[in-house]
Amino acid sequence: MxxxxxxxxxxxxxxxxxxxxxxxxxxxxxxxxxxxxxxxxxxxxxxxxxxxxxxxxxxxxxxxxxxxxxxxxxxxxxxxxxxxxxxxxxxxxxxxxxxxxxxxxxxxxxxxxxxxxxxxxxxxxxxxxxxxxxxxxxxxxxxxxxxxxxxxxxxxxxxxxxxxxxxxxxxxxxxxxxHFDADDLKTGINLFLWGLFKKVVIADRLALAVDAVYQNVHDHSGISLVLATYCYALQIYFDFSGYTDMALGIARVFNIRLTQNFNNPYLSTSIADFWRRWHISFSTWILDYIFKPLQFEFRKWVRWGTPLALIITFLVSGVWHGASWCFIVWGGIHGLYLAGSAMLSKPLSRVYKRFRIDKSQTFKIINTVITFHMVCFAWIFFRSKTLADSVYIVSKIMTVFIDITVPKLIGDSEHILQLLGKQKFEIVIILLLTALTLLIESLRHPVEDNSRRIGLSWLAKMPCWMQGTAYGLILYFSLFYGVSTQSFIYFQF
Amino acid sequence: MDNFEKLNQIFRMVFDDNEITIKPEMTANDIDGWDSLSHINLIVAVESAYGIKFSRKDVLSFKNIGDLYKCLESKL
Structure with a gap:
């Protein structure tokens, strides 16, 4: 169930x-x-x-x-x-x-x-x-x-x-x-509906495209693999955060507030920042119960202690996600990212301060884009069926960037459009909905203020007709655009 | 200089900020640069300045500067 x-x-x-x-x-x-x-x-x-x-x-x-x-x-x-x-x-x-x-x-x-x-x-x-x-x-x-x-x-x-x-x-x-609280009940239903929409309309639709490519990676060009990986990054976020919103909503109906697990993770400006915004209840757990004790034990190795503790912590995180080499490599990649940034953070921050770019908005945006791509790179290993598939995808994607020519790009795009066939219109709608949902999510209140971070709470301030239309649209999309065959990704963990 | 003042100096040195004035109820959220990675630098600096050793249990149960200071005083 x-x-x-x-x-x-x-x-x-x-x-x-x-x-x-x-x-x-x-x-x-x-x-x-x-x-x-x-x-x-x-x-x-x-x-x-x-x-x-x-x-x-x-x-x-x-x-x-x-x-x-x-x-x-x-x-x-x-x-x-x-x-x-x-x-x-x-x-x-x-x-x-x-x-x-x-x-x-x-x-x-x-x-x-x-x-x-x-x-x-x-x-x-x-x-x-x-x-x-x-x-x-x-x-x-x-x-x-x-x-x-x-x-x-x-x-x-x-x-x-x-x-x-x-x-x-x-x-x-x-x-x-x-004690009965009408606000809690309303908020709970809001959150549940919002999560349902994110799961059945967006995540499960994206899953169709991702699965088509990741099931047979050898049949696809570098560009389709890149696109499928972007889609997977979005799918896993909408799937897991959709589930979490539903869980928070159900608990709220009984006046119970569960911990918020996500805070716009793809707006992170570094990998450390990503782990403060992605699966927060898990990342704070591994931080408190694995990383901190290890870091304390390794403090005698001064410079190397913290990076080593980070690598081990994230290898454990990989193993926790599942018993497969793909998850272990995924965890290892995040461990290496964090170990690298722990070692370079001081010299780099000096350079940033010297060139006065540390507070620049452009620099922040560049960092966000780079972080998103680093996370996507690691997702390749997380999603692939086997380690051999991941290595194939990475090598194929590399060739896209090394061997890029206009005729090739046109050829690849035509191939993708052919694959999509009649579904082109549907894909456009889903991408628009995804963008709109991401925008709404980013406008929500920050996670620190948990009491106000309540799904569609912003809707409550709108006029009645607008609330009705919004709920109607969400239900309409969930019922008619929803795909109900997919189970939640995090069930397997 | 009393021990609390000395601890304040260590905070200023570790987090590279001469403006820091610590209070017992302060936590990592109140001091710029004090995060889970740099926390260990503070612990090592306190240990070497006072010539003491914290246990893992001590360090994991600190909730604020007051807890750290109490534990430190008990070891002097």
């Missing part, structure tokens, strides 16, 4: 009604049962066992860390919790990858493991690890109520794809009483 299915809308309505008529003290129970029912519609019984086991181990671990007196005992309980979480994550997510690599070297085929599904596990195990670590660091009190704690890990809007919520942000909200 995905957020974009009619079945989910009916489910959500049912949960909301039961939630509203239930007494205050049982409302957490309604949301918890709804979350487990939601998870069980995936029809993977061992996933329910996995979440129950992780919940129990993390709940006990948290209380024991706090109760233990000696530092050694606290540390031992922390490692117990982390081992259980990482153990389950690795067993569910990486067995096929490990077996594939073992088969490659031993020539023995393993059929076992290919069918394993791990949807959601990487998100709630990361949440559990942050909970345990924060208790160990004494910046978080353990939750004593098992039901509320289970809900903290399994709350259905964020169960499958995040945001990865910190205990300090979500637990207090789960403890407080629900």
């Amino acid at each position: 995905t957020f974009t299915s009619i079945f989910f809308i009916v489910f959500l309505l049912g949960v909301y009604l039961i939630f509203r008529v239930s007494p205050q003290k049982y409302r957490w129970g309604v949301l918890l049962i709804a979350s487990y029912v939601f998870y069980s519609t995936l029809n993977v019984p061992y996933l329910i066992l996995a979440i129950i086991f992780i919940t129990a181990a993390t709940f006990v671990g948290g209380i024991q860390i706090s109760k233990s007196i000696t530092p050694q005992a606290k540390l031992a309980w922390l490692w117990f919790g982390i081992t259980v979480n990482v153990g389950i994550l690795v067993s569910l997510k990486y067995i096929p990858f490990i077996l594939d690599n073992v088969s490659y070297f031993t020539d023995v085929e393993y059929a076992f493991g290919r069918q394993i599904v791990s949807i959601g596990v990487s998100f709630y195990t990361f949440q559990a690890i942050s909970y345990l670590t924060d208790i160990y660091l004494e910046i978080q009190e353990p939750e004593k109520h098992l039901g509320r704690f289970s809900l903290y890990l399994s709350f259905f809007p964020k169960l499958l794809q995040g945001p990865i919520e910190r205990a300090s942000a979500l637990l207090p909200q789960l403890r407080s009483d629900y």
Whole structure:
């Protein structure tokens, strides 16, 4: 059951009604049962066992860390919790990858493991690890109520794809009483519709073009590969941020504010800036729980410590996204980008200051364009089916720039137009809608002011007829231009 | 010069800004150039100026300058 299915809308309505008529003290129970029912519609019984086991181990671990007196005992309980979480994550997510690599070297085929599904596990195990670590660091009190704690890990809007919520942000909200708030309800529906539009109208339309090229990269010219890569950059943003908006919207209906995951990432002026704006709940997680401890350990290597910590952190980020060499290389590329900029940032900023370009708008725009292309380059590896495909795409794209001639460009463009055939008009509409949506997104309030960053909130200030027309158009496009066959990209992580 | 004043001097040196005046409730958001990458330079500078060693747990649990200062004083 995905957020974009009619079945989910009916489910959500049912949960909301039961939630509203239930007494205050049982409302957490309604949301918890709804979350487990939601998870069980995936029809993977061992996933329910996995979440129950992780919940129990993390709940006990948290209380024991706090109760233990000696530092050694606290540390031992922390490692117990982390081992259980990482153990389950690795067993569910990486067995096929490990077996594939073992088969490659031993020539023995393993059929076992290919069918394993791990949807959601990487998100709630990361949440559990942050909970345990924060208790160990004494910046978080353990939750004593098992039901509320289970809900903290399994709350259905964020169960499958995040945001990865910190205990300090979500637990207090789960403890407080629900009071009907018309603004929250309206904002929730706004966000849900906006996310639905981004997902089914834009991301899934773009996916058709991207898939056509990336399924058979050898049949395509360098220019189509470049265009498909740009389209993928847009697709993954609209897919994941669309999902996040829907998740935030659903939670908001129950008066719960989840963390915002995106802040116009393609307007970033550097790769570090990109990671402050892209999948924010994940990037702050790897920053706090992987990068900072590593950077601290490596501080004795002065100049090399931080770059090395960055490379390792982003390799882990690649592995987290999936058990494949493509993701590992994608993570490695981002690690190298950041390590390079950490080493060069001081000398470069001196040069920029000297030439007084550090505050120039043109320089900012140039940096934004360069950063976008660096991100797109890494997306090639993220999207490709195999590492061999990525290498082929990169080499083919290089030839476009090296061997560029006017007749060739005309030939390539004609080839693309031929491929598009009758869909030309549709492509123009989708590109216009994409541009318009990006513009609306960039006009939204910055992420720091989370209370005001609420999807279509700007619409609420418009006259009634304008609001009606906007909602009508969004619904019209979602129903008639939507493609409902695509699942969310981040489900696989 | 008391220890807090000395800590202020370290901040000025690490973040290359003589205008910095620290307060216990200040965080990385209040000081230009203090981000997750440069944070470690501050930690190393404090460790060498006072001849102390922070533990990983100490460093990860600092929420503001006040926490850093309290931990520092406890080690002197």
